[in-house]
Amino acid sequence: MNRAIRLMLLLSVVLAGSSCKTTRKATVRSGSLPALDSVLAVLSNQPAYVWFAAKARVTYIDESGTKNFTAHIRMRKDSIIWVSATTMLGLEAARLMIRPDSVFFLDRFNKTYYTGAPRLPEHIAIVPFNFNMSWLERIITGGLMPFQAPPHLKASPNHLILEAADSDIMQRALISPSNLWISTQYLIEKQTGRSLELVFDDYQVATDRLFSFSRKVKITNPAPITLLIKFSKVNWDEPQQFPFHISEAYEKF
Numbered sequence: 352m353n354r355a356i357r358l359m360l361l362l363s364v365v366l367a368g369s370s371c372k373t374t375r376k377a378t379v380r381s382g383s384l385p386a387l388d389s390v391l392a393v394l395s396n397q398p399a400y401v402w403f404a405a406k407a408r409v410t411y412i413d414e415s416g417t418k419n420f421t422a423h424i425r426m427r428k429d430s431i432i433w434v435s436a437t438t439m440l441g442l443e444a445a446r447l448m449i450r451p452d453s454v455f456f457l458d459r460f461n462k463t464y465y466t467g468a469p470r471l472p473e474h475i476a477i478v479p480f481n482f483n484m485s486w487l488e489r490i491i492t493g494g495l496m497p498f499q500a501p502p503h504l505k506a507s508p509n510h511l512i513l514e515a516a517d518s519d520i521m522q523r524a525l526i527s528p529s530n531l532w533i534s535t536q537y538l539i540e541k542q543t544g545r546s547l548e549l550v551f552d553d554y555q556v557a558t559d560r561l562f563s564f565s566r567k568v569k570i571t572n573p574a575p576i577t578l579l580i581k582f583s584k585v586n587w588d589e590p591q592q593f594p595f596h597i598s599e600a601y602e603k604f
Contacts (some may be wrong), residue, residue, distance in 0.1 A: 356581065365412045378434075379396060383502075384504065384505070384511075385511070386562070387503065387504040388505060389503070390511065390513070390526065390531060391495075391502070391513075391602050393531045394494070394495040394526070394531060394533070395495065397493075397494060397495075397531075397532070397561075398492055398493070398494065398560045398561070398562070398587075399560075400428060400492065400560075400587050400588060401427065401428050401588060402426070402427055402428075402586075402587065402588050402589055402590055402591055403424075403425070403426040403427075403428070403491070403585075403586070403587055403591075404423075404424065404425045404584075404585075404586040404589060404591055405423075405424045405491075405582055405584060405585045405586070406421065406422070406423055406424075406583050406584040407421070407422045407424065407580050407581060407583065408420075408421055408422075408435075408580075408581045408583065409421070409422050409577040409578060409579070409580050409581075410578070411576075411577075411578055412576070412577040412578075412579070413574065413575070413576045413577075414574050414575075419439060420437060420438055420439070420444065421436070421437045421438075421439070422434055422436055422488050422580075423435040423436075423437070424491060425592075425593060426488060426491065426492075426521040426591070427589040427591065427593075428488065428551045429451070429484070429485070429488075430450070430451070431448065431449065431450055431593055432447075432448070432449040432484070432487055432488065432491070433446075433447070433448050433449075433501075433591070433593040433595070434446070434447040434448075435447075442458055442459075443459050444458075444460055445458055445460075446456060446459070446595065448593060449484060449487065450484075451484050452468070452591040453466065453467070453468065454466065454467055454468070455595055455597070457595075457597065457601065458604075462598075462600060462601045463601055463602050463603070463604045464597050464602075464603055464604070465603065465604055466597075466603070467477040475581075485497060488547060490568075492562075493532075493533060493551055493562060493563045493566075494533075495513075495524060495533060495536075496514040496522065496524070496536055496538065496549075498513070498522055499515065499517050499519070499520050499522065500515040500516055500517040500522075501515060502514060502515035502519070502522070503515070506528075507525075509528075510525040510526060510527065510528065510534060511527075511528050511531075512524070512525055512526070513526065516541075518541070519540060519541060519542070520538055520539065520540055520541065521537075521538070521539045521541060522536075522537065522538050523536070523537045524536045524537075524540075529598070530561065531553075532551075532554060532561055533551050533563075534548040534550070534551060535548070535549065535550050535551070536548070536551075537549075543573075544571070544573070545570075545571060545572045545573065546569075546570070546571045546572075547568075547569070547570055548567075548568070548569040548570075549566070549567070549568055550566065550568075550569075551563035551565075551566060552564075552565040552566070552567075553565035556585070557585040558585070558586065558587045558588070560586060560587060562582070562585055562587045563582075563587075564581065564582040564583075565580070565581055566578070566581075566582075567579055568577070568580065569582075
């Protein structure tokens with residue numbers, strides 16, 4: 352598969368100034384485990400937004416090597432996700448637009464495009480889980496991934512742990528007890544062993560919201576693919592434009 356296509360398809364599932372950094376760690380005392388409902392209530396509302404825009408440097412690593420690019424991300428909650436990937440020289444390599452019922456993708460270098468339903472064909476998809484817009488939004492903004500089964504809550508010395516499993520998927524989220532923000536999320540397909548690991552770091556206050564400016568996304572399917580994402584600009588609540596035009600000179604793949 353063309354590498355630019357693989358990059359943008361992976362972005363579609365992992366996406367996505369002066370600040371007050373949050374570095375304090377807290378321990379979970381024995382007998383102090385909070386109520387599950389209260390933890391889920393807080394996490395389900397973080398972060399609250401309608402519009403979102405960000406710029407990030409992305410390092411893509413797979414078996415064939417490493418590639419660096421810049422991602423410009425725009426979103427309107429539950430409506431549209433738009434990503435433009437540019438090279439280090441500032442040239443646009445690809446553009447992606449995702450709606451709840453459709454996906455649009457441009458490969459600038461090869462002058463090809465893709466349009467279709469949100470669920471990608473098996474031979475194209477490189478991620479192990481259903482193509483779901485709510486999941487994409489939460490990966491980009493750092494929210495809690497929806498559990499596929501009722502979760503239960505337990506504790507380790509440094510984290511609250513949310514776990515759930517059904518016949519297909521095992522999920523786990525490590526939560527900081529000091530601010531109820533997410534440290535790491537895991538999803539594993541039981542039958543295939545394919546997995547998704549999301550690590551959130553470098554939390555800073557951006558427009559009154561705590562946001563993880565540093566991310567690690569690792570997909571094993573079965574070979575590992577890793578994205579290292581470093582956000583440099585984040586804007587909330589500013590209306591965005593989502594330009595997308597498919598030239599007649601482009602061919603559908």
